[in-house]
Amino acid sequence: MGIKIQDLQQELKLSDSELSRYMGLAGVRIDEGVKRLQDKDAYRIKGLVRDSRRREAKKKELVRLPSIVSVRDFALKIELPVTEIIKQLLKNGVAATVNEDLDYETAAIIAQDLGYQTEENVTELEQDVLTPEKLAEILTKEDVEHQVSRPPVVTIMGHVDHGKTTLLDTIREANVAAGEAGGITQKITSYQAKKKGKLITFIDTPGHEAFEFMRKRGASLADVAILVVAADDGIKEQTKEAIRHAKAVDVPIIVAITKMDKPGADAEKVKRQLSELELVPEEYGGKTPVVPVSAVKGTGLDDLLDTILLVAEINEPKAITNRAALATVIESRRDSSVGVLAVVLIHAGTLHLGDNLVVGKTAGKVRRIISYDGRSLKEALPSMPVTIVGIQDLPDAGDILQAVEEQTEAREKAARVRTIKQITRHPVSAPVVKKPVELRSPGNRNEQPKEEPKDKIKKLNIVLKADTQGSLEAIRQTVMAMGDVEVVPQILSAGVGNITENDIMTAEPSKAIILGFNVNTASAAVRMADNGGVTIKSFKIIYELAEEVRQRLEDLLPPVIVREDLGKVAVLKVFFSIRGRQIVGGRVVNGIAKKKELVQIMRGDQLIATGKITELQQNKNEAETVKAGSECGITFEGNGKAKEGDSLMVYHEEVQKRKLGSNRVKVE
Ligand code: GDP
Numbered sequence: 001m002g003i004k005i006q007d008l009q010q011e012l013k014l015s016d017s018e019l020s021r022y023m024g025l026a027g028v029r030i031d032e033g034v035k036r037l038q039d040k041d042a043y044r045i046k047g048l049v050r051d052s053r054r055r056e057a058k059k060k061e062l063v064r065l066p067s068i069v070s071v072r073d074f075a076l077k078i079e080l081p082v083t084e085i086i087k088q089l090l091k092n093g094v095a096a097t098v099n100e101d102l103d104y105e106t107a108a109i110i111a112q113d114l115g116y117q118t119e120e121n122v123t124e125l126e127q128d129v130l131t132p133e134k135l136a137e138i139l140t141k142e143d144v145e146h147q148v149s150r151p152p153v154v155t156i157m158g159h160v161d162h163g164k165t166t167l168l169d170t171i172r173e174a175n176v177a178a179g180e181a182g183g184i185t186q187k188i189t190s191y192q193a194k195k196k197g198k199l200i201t202f203i204d205t206p207g208h209e210a211f212e213f214m215r216k217r218g219a220s221l222a223d224v225a226i227l228v229v230a231a232d233d234g235i236k237e238q239t240k241e242a243i244r245h246a247k248a249v250d251v252p253i254i255v256a257i258t259k260m261d262k263p264g265a266d267a268e269k270v271k272r273q274l275s276e277l278e279l280v281p282e283e284y285g286g287k288t289p290v291v292p293v294s295a296v297k298g299t300g301l302d303d304l305l306d307t308i309l310l311v312a313e314i315n316e317p318k319a320i321t322n323r324a325a326l327a328t329v330i331e332s333r334r335d336s337s338v339g340v341l342a343v344v345l346i347h348a349g350t351l352h353l354g355d356n357l358v359v360g361k362t363a364g365k366v367r368r369i370i371s372y373d374g375r376s377l378k379e380a381l382p383s384m385p386v387t388i389v390g391i392q393d394l395p396d397a398g399d400i401l402q403a404v405e406e407q408t409e410a411r412e413k414a415a416r417v418r419t420i421k422q423i424t425r426h427p428v429s430a431p432v433v434k435k436p437v438e439l440r441s442p443g444n445r446n447e448q449p450k451e452e453p454k455d456k457i458k459k460l461n462i463v464l465k466a467d468t469q470g471s472l473e474a475i476r477q478t479v480m481a482m483g484d485v486e487v488v489p490q491i492l493s494a495g496v497g498n499i500t501e502n503d504i505m506t507a508e509p510s511k512a513i514i515l516g517f518n519v520n521t522a523s524a525a526v527r528m529a530d531n532g533g534v535t536i537k538s539f540k541i542i543y544e545l546a547e548e549v550r551q552r553l554e555d556l557l558p559p560v561i562v563r564e565d566l567g568k569v570a571v572l573k574v575f576f577s578i579r580g581r582q583i584v585g586g587r588v589v590n591g592i593a594k595k596k597e598l599v600q601i602m603r604g605d606q607l608i609a610t611g612k613i614t615e616l617q618q619n620k621n622e623a624e625t626v627k628a629g630s631e632c633g634i635t636f637e638g639n640g641k642a643k644e645g646d647s648l649m650v651y652h653e654e655v656q657k658r659k660l661g662s663n664r665v666k667v668e
Pocket of ligand 1: 158159160161162163164165166167258259260261262293294295296297
């Protein structure tokens with residue numbers, strides 16, 4: 001029975017070292033003198049060799065991957081077990097499940113780490129999806145000769161509470177004539193202001209905190225970015241982030257130093273801080289226009305508008321008007337009487353009533369165009385923010401709108417895009433490769449992780465509700481970026497509208513938390529949540545919502561136990577000993593002995609028992625601590641007994657909460 005090892009080696013063409021490696025891998029004991037293998041062991045070795053050779057061959061091929069690929073399909077394509085892919089993703093700081101979608105860049109990095117070569121396989125179908133990047137490309141390539149000037153599009157960014165909203169509102173009040181609301185009370189916060197007979201478009205990007213998302217849209221949205229910095233607060237973390245993102249999309253920055261009326265206002269300090277960030281103010285010899293303003297007093301606003309016009313004049317934003325319209329969805333919501341309302345910004349072409357549309361994965365026909373000041377329009381020109389009625393399904397913020405010739409063309413195109421989008425919904429984006437830092441404690445502390453739940457990812461289940469599609473998308477992006485190697489947020493459902501009983505039903509089984517943004521909670525839902533123990537939290541600031549998520553994620557992280565060695569006591573004499581309790585006399589050799597702290601009894605290198613110091617005496621008096629060099633009496637409670645000549649290691653243990661990203665488990 002069985003097979004001769006030698007024959008197997010010949011059959012598989014293995015060298016001696018390969019043979020022993022495969023035998024090891026197969027868990028076959030290699031005893032001296034054994035010449036035969038059992039059939040099952042031989043089969044196992046053959047299987048291993050076959051797998052390994054197939055992998056090696058695969059590594060020499062170029063693997064073609066689609067722009068979006070699920071973890072499962074990715075594993076199939078490179079012929080590796082899904083678990084290996086998940087493990088490799090984790091090493092790169094991406095926590096993903098089998099069904100999760102990866103974008104090509106992420107998949108390529110992982111493939112490369114594993115030794116595979118890849119290539120992106122962009123199918124024809126995918127070319128139908130107009131991304132902001134592709135849109136930007138189309139717009140820059142367009143026939144320059146027939147382009148005409150269009151108003152500059154301005155976005156406002158900056159740290160929370162530095163006055164973005166107030167500034168937008170104040171400019172609007174002073175420079176926009178209120179029109180007739182055309183029956184639809186759409187809260188449209190993007191508008192056009194008039195200065196010296198020229199128009200300036202202000203775009204309110206909902207959830208400016210979600211910078212990653214804004215950057216994507218920023219690629220095609222803005223001509224000028226206003227960076228708001230409060231004069232009494234200076235540059236903050238989000239300000240820096242805003243600068244990084246504006247620079248990444250290469251949009252000119254104008255700095256508005258806001259709240260100049262406040263007592264602590266210090267514009268000079270802000271300018272110095274700006275200089276340090278390579279935004280040297282013009283008056284310091286740099287290129288960055290800086291305008292001090294007070295929205296409350298209304299000062300500096302004219303200056304700001306003039307500066308915008310100046311910057312715009314240099315860059316001359318232009319577009320073709322006689323082409324089918326191209327636009328981006330800024331926000332969208334469903335209205336109970338007219339259906340879907342979408343606020344879009346026209347980039348090029350003219351949008352007419354009756355135009356057939358493809359909008360992201362849906363289609364439609366323009367039934368109404370409403371201006372930012374509530375007037376019904378027949379058409380909309382480049383740089384205009386308008387609300388349109390007539391789109392079939394709720395589009396996502398950031399979706400591109402295209403006007404097309406035929407209704408059937410619109411429908412077909414939308415249907416094709418829809419199939420692609422079904423595959424591409426919420427891909428896991430390129431990894432934020434956080435190299436997990438191993439915690440190092442100062443001095444003689446060491447880490448004692450309790451149990452190590454390897455590869456076990458905890459999930460924070462979330463049900464999300466927001467007032468608009470734009471803020472919903474922004475929040476989703478922010479929240480999904482917040483995971484860690486050990487905990488990840490998982491959004492069970494996300495929708496536009498108030499919190500209802502339905503949401504409670506979604507949340508309850510998995511103990512999800514319901515997060516609302518600018519929405520109300522139906523009273524029936526409040527009762528149901530109370531009964532079901534479901535937590536609802538509502539926010540008006542995305543940053544605060546994100547903080548809540550961070551807190552809850554950190555609460556899910558198992559704590560670390562940090563040990564601090566305090567001192568060593570040599571046991572000189574044992575006085576008294578009953579079960580679980582012992583009194584010994586000793587000398588503190590180094591450090592200190594301290595009451596109520598923990599002790600290990602060591603006999604040489606061997607740990608005998610652990611316990612706690614319940615009483616401590618020095619010269620027959622009660623003492624809290626006894627220093628090195630002194631003798632002491634120690635009452636020790638624990639599960640073992642000390643003998644003369646043993647050492648007592650005195651130490652302190654603290655349970656510490658962990659922060660996201662501070663990985664206790666080292667990932668190499
Ligand atoms: P955002 O989070 O950046 O949109 O900030 P807001 O516009 O909501 O403003 C935050 C706070 O600062 C609000 O209480 C505003 O009233 C206040 N604020 C904004 N602009 C000014 C200003 O020019 N002067 C003063 N004194 N307060 C301001």
